[in-house]
Amino acid sequence: MDALLPAISSPAFEHVQRALDLLGNSPPQTLLLEGGTELQRQDAARYWAARLNCPQAPAAGAPCLACPACAQIAAGEHLNLAAYDGRISNREDEASPGLVRALTTDNVRELKKTLRDKTRDQGQRVVLLSGLEHALRGSAANALLKALEEPSPFSSFVLLAVQREQILPTLVSRSFCLTLPWPDSRDIPPDMQPWLDALARFLRNEKSEDASFLERTAAKGALDQTSALALLLCCQKTLAPVLAGEQAASPLAGIFARMDAEKSSIFSRWLFEAQQSLTAGVTPARVVEALAMRLFVLLRKKN
Numbered sequence: 086m087d088a089l090l091p092a093i094s095s096p097a098f099e100h101v102q103r104a105l106d107l108l109g110n111s112p113p114q115t116l117l118l119e120g121g122t123e124l125q126r127q128d129a130a131r132y133w134a135a136r137l138n139c140p141q142a143p144a145a146g147a148p149c150l151a152c153p154a155c156a157q158i159a160a161g162e163h164l165n166l167a168a169y170d171g172r173i174s175n176r177e178d179e180a181s182p183g184l185v186r187a188l189t190t191d192n193v194r195e196l197k198k199t200l201r202d203k204t205r206d207q208g209q210r211v212v213l214l215s216g217l218e219h220a221l222r223g224s225a226a227n228a229l230l231k232a233l234e235e236p237s238p239f240s241s242f243v244l245l246a247v248q249r250e251q252i253l254p255t256l257v258s259r260s261f262c263l264t265l266p267w268p269d270s271r272d273i274p275p276d277m278q279p280w281l282d283a284l285a286r287f288l289r290n291e292k293s294e295d296a297s298f299l300e301r302t303a304a305k306g307a308l309d310q311t312s313a314l315a316l317l318l319c320c321q322k323t324l325a326p327v328l329a330g331e332q333a334a335s336p337l338a339g340i341f342a343r344m345d346a347e348k349s350s351i352f353s354r355w356l357f358e359a360q361q362s363l364t365a366g367v368t369p370a371r372v373v374e375a376l377a378m379r380l381f382v383l384l385r386k387k388n
C-alpha cells in the first residue's frame with residue numbers, strides 16, 4: 086500500500102508518518118521538512134498532502150494511500166497540490182512547464198491569486214516549495230514571503246530543505262519543523278553495491294573485467310522497478326553526506342564530491358524526476374540509463 090510513496094515506506098519513517106497524521110488535526114500554515122534525502126522529503130510532503138486531502142483521513146486520522154485522491158497526490162497531479170522549485174530556470178519553465186514550476190515572480194503572483202479561493206472539495210491546498218536557497222532573492226522572493234505571511238485558511242505550505250539553516254530565519258520561525266531521519270551512507274544494501282561501483286566506472290569512463298553499467302542495465306530482467314528505485318535511493322544516500330561536506334567514502338561519492346553546488350542540485354532534481362518516471366511506469370532500464378548518461382555529460386561541463 087505504501088508503495089505509492091516508496092521513499093518513506095520503510096519502518097524508519099513510521100514515526101514521520103504518525104507525526105504528520107497528528108499534525109493533520111490542526112495543520113500549521115507552514116511546515117518545514119528537513120533531513121532525509123530529497124526523494125524522502127518529497128514523499129513526506131506528498132504524504133502530508135494526502136493527509137489533508139484523502140477523503141478517509143478526517144475519520145481515520147491518516148490517509149488511506151489507496152484511493153484516487155491519494156494516487157493523484159503521489160503522482161504529483163492532484164488539483165490541490167502545487168509545487169515550485171527555485172532550481173528550475175525561467176527559461177526551462179517557459180519551454181516546458183511541468184508539474185513543478187519555477188519560482189518566478191509571475192508564477193508566485195498566479196499562486197497568490199489562487200490562495201484566496203476555497204478549494205473545490207473538502208481538502209486543503211498544499212504548496213510544496215523546494216530549492217528556496219537558490220530562489221530567495223529579488224521580486225519573486227518578496228512576493229513569496231508576502232504570500233507565506235498572509236493567513237491562507239485553505240492552504241498549507243511545505244518548505245523542503247536539506248537543513249533549516251538554508252532557509253531564511255523569518256520563515257523557519259513561523260514554520261512547524263519536522264526532521265526526517267538523516268541518510269546513512271553506510272546503509273547501502275549489499276546487492277546494490279555492484280551497481281554503484283559499475284556506475285562509478287561508467288562515469289569515470291573506466292574499463293574493467295566486471296560487467297559495465299550499461300551491460301548490467303541491458304541484461305533482461307536485471308533491473309525491475311523496485312531495484313531501480315533502490316538504486317536511485319542509494320545515489321541519494323551517497324550524495325547526501327557529500328553535500329553535508331563529509332569526506333567521500335566510496336568511488337561514487339568521490340565523483341559526486343567534485344560537482345559544484347549547481348551541478349549537485351541539478352543532479353538531485355534529476356534523481357527525483359527519475360523516481361517519478363519509474364513510478365509512472367517507464368521502463369526501469371531506460372530511466373536509469375538516461376540518468377547515467379545525463380550525469381556523464383553534466384560531470385564534463387565546466388563548473
Ligand SMILES: [Zn+2]
Pocket residue numbers: 139140141148149150151152153154155
Ligand atoms: Zn486516500
